[in-house]
């Protein structure tokens with residue numbers, strides 16, 4: 001079909017548009033009325049422009065879904081208003097496996113089908129993750145222009161020689177966080193930190209504590225991770241008030257990144273970022289990174305070698321801190337809530353994970369010790385691991401983003417009925433993890449329910465996108481699994497987490513209307529009462545690492 005005939009057949013009231021103009025001239029000789037009708041005709045035509053763009057598309061492109069209410073802005077406002085659930089809303093009407101949304105400046109290709117996500121991720125030579133997040137990165141930490149030039153240099157190895165800050169940094173992070181001795185060392189320190197913090201948290205004679213569960217997880221994870229990754233002279237150890245500053249920035253970062261006089265419009269998070277950035281600058285300037293983990297020693301040296309100033313090398317760490325904490329903290333919060341708000345599941349997990357506990361025969365100076373083996377949790381506690389994965393399935397809504405750098409066609413797997421799709425350079429791709437994670441076609445009729453045992457038998461790995469996929473799959477996923485399983489299992493054995501009335505804690509409600517830069521947040525953060533379990537008060541608990 002030619003473009004002309006596609007436009008003719010498009011869902012546009014051509015007769016109306018064509019008739020209004022001559023009719024207005026003919027029927028309304030008075031000047032004002034004629035002008036009014038011509039403007040009216042022009043505006044109504046504007047509302048059909050997305051239909052025209054749809055008709056002009058190459059038939060092999062993912063179909064454009066016109067916004068009839070407000071062209072060019074409607075989908076942007078929809079994403080802003082409905083947050084993570086917007087793609088699901090569009091999908092519930094259109095049911096396309098992949099579709100295009102026209103936004104003000106660009107085209108967004110939304111991928112709904114897991115079968116299409118896989119070949120799109122494989123085509124990593126024609127798409128770029130980093131190019132897509134350049135502007136976000138700049139605004140997130142307030143990089144200056146010379147630093148952005150260093151970051152952009154040979155970003156996707158377009159020069160072919162394999163060197164450049166982003167390429168080297170990606171490879172280094174990947175190797176340090178992949179299973180092996182470096183990761184084991186990092187995990188072992190982290191688990192020691194958790195053990196020490198939890199033993200001290202409620203110890204005799206303190207019978208119980210009332211806490212905001214999310215705030216408590218934030219405090220514990222930030223303190224432990226900062227020590228493990230950034231060493232004893234980390235900014236949070238030297239300036240403890242920065243823990244709340246970091247999270248204040250996290251809560252308001254969208255407003256700061258909007259960059260409309262943020263020191264006035266988003267003052268609190270903007271000041272919080274300034275405080276954290278200043279401390280990270282000091283961390284680099286005073287060479288405190290030399291007593292940090294090998295990962296940070298490598299990373300800061302690499303950034304400085306490529307030409308970052310100490311100030312900018314400090315700011316670069318704010319990005320990694322978000323990588324380390326941004327998802328792990330809310331995931332742990334939900335994992336704890338999902339278990340402690342379900343007494344039957346809690347009892348089963350306590351029973352299952354008992355096999356990972358050994359008791360010391362010789363008491364240490366601080367008391368008699370119990371050891372919890374993370375290796376055993378991972379290898380022999382399928383219910384715990386499945387509950388962790390199901391927790392992530394229910395909250396990991398963040399889309400994986402890519403920029404199409406070269407026009408190409410993706411060939412879909414032979415076992416599907418999908419045609420090959422043409423993806424044009426300049427389009428943005430969003431693989432809608434949230435929609436994929438709740439699709440009945442993938443997970444069955446109970447897709448929207450929380451089923452702790454789902455992953456004991458499920459093999460739907462292609463559709464499981466909590467850690468993204470392809471060449472930029474989260475490099476921290478092994479570390480995250482060890483720390484989160486260990487932390488939660490330790491809480492399960494050490495504590496009772498209850499509502500303020502001493503009953504079962506209420507299950508928090510997921511906030512579907514907000515679009516966070518991480519896994520989903522709750523509408524309200526519950527206040528809970530935590531106490532040592534009866535009969536377990538006198539023990540000193542230690543987490544033993546798992547060897548990856």
Ligand code: HEM
Pocket residue numbers: 129170173177323324325327328331396398399400401465466467468469470471472473474475476477479480519
């Ligand atoms: C439950 C916890 C976590 C979740 C759900 C998570 C999820 C993700 C996701 C979805 C991405 C983007 C991948 C894509 O777009 O395809 C990502 C990237 C990344 N994550 Fe994680 N992550 C977690 C924990 C961690 C931890 C603990 C670390 C560090 C120790 C980490 C370091 C990173 C880094 C550095 C990247 C950027 C990858 C790159 O530049 O290629 N993450 N993560």
